[in-house]
Amino acid sequence: MYICSMYSKELVKGTLNVIVLNLLSQNGRMYGYEIFSRVKELTNEKILLKDGSLYPALQKLTKLGLLTVEEEIVGGRKRKYYNLTEEGTVRNQEYLIEIKDFFQTMSIVLSPKTIKA
Amino acid sequence: MYICSMYSKELVKGTLNVIVLNLLSQNGRMYGYEIFSRVKELTNEKILLKDGSLYPALQKLTKLGLLTVEEEIVGGRKRKYYNLTEEGTVRNQEYLIEIKDFFQTMSIVLSPKTIKA
DNA sequence: TTTAACGCATCGTTAATCTATGTATCAATA
């Protein structure tokens, strides 16, 4: 899996957690590769999560108590299904509020017509 | 100057360059502390650039040929005025396009109602 | 049988940003 996002790394940085948490909150039970595929599909291949980023992130979020894992064998292949915990749900809401506020603030800073004080 | 942004570091990461370039493209000639103040004012203190981030960033952008510097003494204090170069103007446009596209893409990923394929 | 897609893991590196600290001027204030 060698892939590359159309956005500079720096931009995408800081959004991985909220992407993962939010997808899980909407779709429920998902496994890593499924998350990768779903993001790829939703973004028209504009955001391609790196597996070297995604899998460690899922492990980290689990360690933090935001996700639960269940391992299964499906079609001879190992899968790890993740689910949001209650804490994960709360954190997702917080993240969403923060990121939306941030995007709005950024659009003000970057708006072509800002009024000088 | 000890300050703290209301957003998590990770989110703001990757947006410093475009903030600086875009402010300069709108306001023309500005100095570091002025950029800090302007962003603070525009964002209602939600984004407070750290001086340990801003000044190195200005130096880096200058080294990259995106900015020019002129040093002046104003009111007994040293100021370094920055301006966009042509290359900086082009880069700013590219950054703007990228970040707006990215924000739109993110809003799709994070939208509460995504249609499953 | 080889390639591609599936599915997960991990080690070492990168690089943007932060923290902390330092310098110096000026205005206000206690």
Next chain:
DNA sequence: TATTGATACATAGATTAACGATGCGTTAAA
């Protein structure tokens, strides 16, 4: 007059999220 806060810039070292590279194993298709 001494101190604080705002103005103005600088830098060395630490942090840390994410990345690149690599590895393992399965299944299906060419």
